[in-house]
Amino acid sequence: MTETDASTASLRAEVRDWLEDSWDPELSVDEWWRLVAEAGWTAPHFSVEQGGRGLERRAEAVVRSTFASFGALRPPGGLGLLMAAPTVLTHGTTEQIDRLVSPILTGQAAWCQLFSEPGAGSDLAGVTTRAERDGDRWIVNGQKVWSSMAMGSDRGMLVARTDLGLPKHEGLSWFAFDMDQPGVTVRPLREMTGQAVFNEVFLDDAVCQAADLIGSPGDGWRITQTTLFFERTGIGAGGAHSAFPGPGTAGGMLGLRAGDAAKWEPPVSKLTLGYDDVVRLARAHGCNTDPHVRQDLARLYTFSRTGSWNALRGKAEAERGTGGTVANVGKISQTRIVKTAAHLAADILGADAMLSGADGVDGGVYSEAVVFSPASSIYGGTDEIQRNIISERVLGMPREPNPDKGKPYGEVLRGRAAGRPGDA
Numbered sequence: 001m002t003e004t005d006a007s008t009a010s011l012r013a014e015v016r017d018w019l020e021d022s023w024d025p026e027l028s029v030d031e032w033w034r035l036v037a038e039a040g041w042t043a044p045h046f047s048v049e050q051g052g053r054g055l056e057r058r059a060e061a062v063v064r065s066t067f068a069s070f071g072a073l074r075p076p077g078g079l080g081l082l083m084a085a086p087t088v089l090t091h092g093t094t095e096q097i098d099r100l101v102s103p104i105l106t107g108q109a110a111w112c113q114l115f116s117e118p119g120a121g122s123d124l125a126g127v128t129t130r131a132e133r134d135g136d137r138w139i140v141n142g143q144k145v146w147s148s149m150a151m152g153s154d155r156g157m158l159v160a161r162t163d164l165g166l167p168k169h170e171g172l173s174w175f176a177f178d179m180d181q182p183g184v185t186v187r188p189l190r191e192m193t194g195q196a197v198f199n200e201v202f203l204d205d206a207v208c209q210a211a212d213l214i215g216s217p218g219d220g221w222r223i224t225q226t227t228l229f230f231e232r233t234g235i236g237a238g239g240a241h242s243a244f245p246g247p248g249t250a251g252g253m254l255g256l257r258a259g260d261a262a263k264w265e266p267p268v269s270k271l272t273l274g275y276d277d278v279v280r281l282a283r284a285h286g287c288n289t290d291p292h293v294r295q296d297l298a299r300l301y302t303f304s305r306t307g308s309w310n311a312l313r314g315k316a317e318a319e320r321g322t323g324g325t326v327a328n329v330g331k332i333s334q335t336r337i338v339k340t341a342a343h344l345a346a347d348i349l350g351a352d353a354m355l356s357g358a359d360g361v362d363g364g365v366y367s368e369a370v371v372f373s374p375a376s377s378i379y380g381g382t383d384e385i386q387r388n389i390i391s392e393r394v395l396g397m398p399r400e401p402n403p404d405k406g407k408p409y410g411e412v413l414r415g416r417a418a419g420r421p422g423d424a
């Protein structure tokens with residue numbers, strides 16, 4: 001047994017002992033998640049002072065799978081845990097950490113990411129949503145798009161432009177934005193999976209309290225890099241480990257009986273498949289001895305292990321404060337994992353992979369994963385953008401020319417509106 005296997009087995013045993021003593025299906029989800037957070041199981045990879053148990057990054061997946069195999073409701077997941085909590089822990093004040101991170105760990109608050117706009121996706125620093133200071137609050141106007149799970153979110157990680165007089169990357173700020181207010185309109189967008197996870201978010205004179213600005217005005221781009229780093233390293237480890245169960249007051253789970261909520265957990269993670277899911281599927285369909293399937297499984301295993309190691313390297317970089325490009329490599333490796341797993345599942349199922357919903361195998365989770373898989377090379381920054389970053393920052397290749405560099409962004413936008421010579 002390797003050292004890693006031994007430490008995983010010992011962690012599983014520790015979690016099982018705790019569950020033997022603590023799991024009570026009669027508790028409400030709210031009560032159960034508070035107990036889980038108090039014991040540090042929601043984010044075991046956070047330090048003890050931050051509400052975790054100071055374990056390695058991979059401990060989170062081990063803990064969650066042990067909860068599931070025991071039959072207990074897993075700790076709350078979601079984008080708050082994946083991205084907002086580590087961002088606030090890195091850049092927030094003690095008051096902000098106490099107020100914003102603890103509701104994420106206890107599952108009281110669900111977060112969405114309000115970054116992309118109709119004209120600013122890959123070019124994220126080009127956001128034009130404005131936040132203007134008005135006494136002890138900020139007034140926000142603009143539009144966000146592709147905001148996953150914004151419909152059920154209590155807060156948003158908002159990047160907005162607070163100073164048009166500064167160059168593009170310098171006039172941005174990062175807010176812990178309250179979604180439950182009159183100036184916010186959330187409209188769902190239907191995807192080819194049939195679900196409406198995405199949303200458009202319209203912000204019309206929405207209000208953000210000054211206390212919810214993370215860092216200083218103009219610090220937004222630096223803080224956004226932290227959020228993206230945790231997004232890329234999180235998903236680089238192999239997928240949506242924290243997508244279920246959904247937290248938050250609007251998510252509707254808090255008042256349920258924990259034992260009932262535990263039974264609803266999907267048999268495999270929704271939307272993205274991992275190595276274990278596909279092995280289980282191959283066994284169930286009797287093709288785990290097929291040499292072609294085994295070859296592809298070996299490839300998927302290799303990608304998955306490399307992805308996990310990259311995530312560990314990313315965490316080590318973050319701890320050293322060197323935040324390098326491992327996250328970008330990890331993001332590309334995640335695309336390979338998600339696409340390879342989905343294609344392999346489709347190969348194993350044959351024509352049955354085309355059946356969705358109740359007609360499909362295991363409620364259509366595999367067909368859903370197949371149609372979702374193209375998204376993996378887009379979310380968290382497209383693969384092309386990751387390659388650009390790696391080529392410029394690691395390989396030292398020349399940067400793309402940028403004639404707007406150093407100009408106040410308001411001037412750049414006015415230039416665009418007026419149309420430059422040569423613009424179509």
Ligand SMILES: Cc1cc2nc3c(=O)[nH]c(=O)nc-3n(C[C@H](O)[C@H](O)[C@H](O)COP(=O)(O)OP(=O)(O)OC[C@H]3O[C@@H](n4cnc5c(N)ncnc54)[C@H](O)[C@@H]3O)c2cc1C
Nearest residue numbers: 113114115116121122146147148375378379380381382384
């Ligand atoms: C499943 C999913 C969930 C998402 N969730 C969220 C969310 O919760 N919050 C949020 O804010 N956003 C979210 N997004 C949006 C995502 O971040 C953007 O879609 C992504 O950044 C790309 O931006 P875009 O769609 O505007 O494409 P564009 O930026 O318009 O890019 C179009 C194409 O051009 C390529 N391209 C663009 N610029 C370059 C360049 N300089 N060099 C080479 N190629 C280039 C891109 O790679 C891409 O292939 C999500 C997307 C998906 C698919």
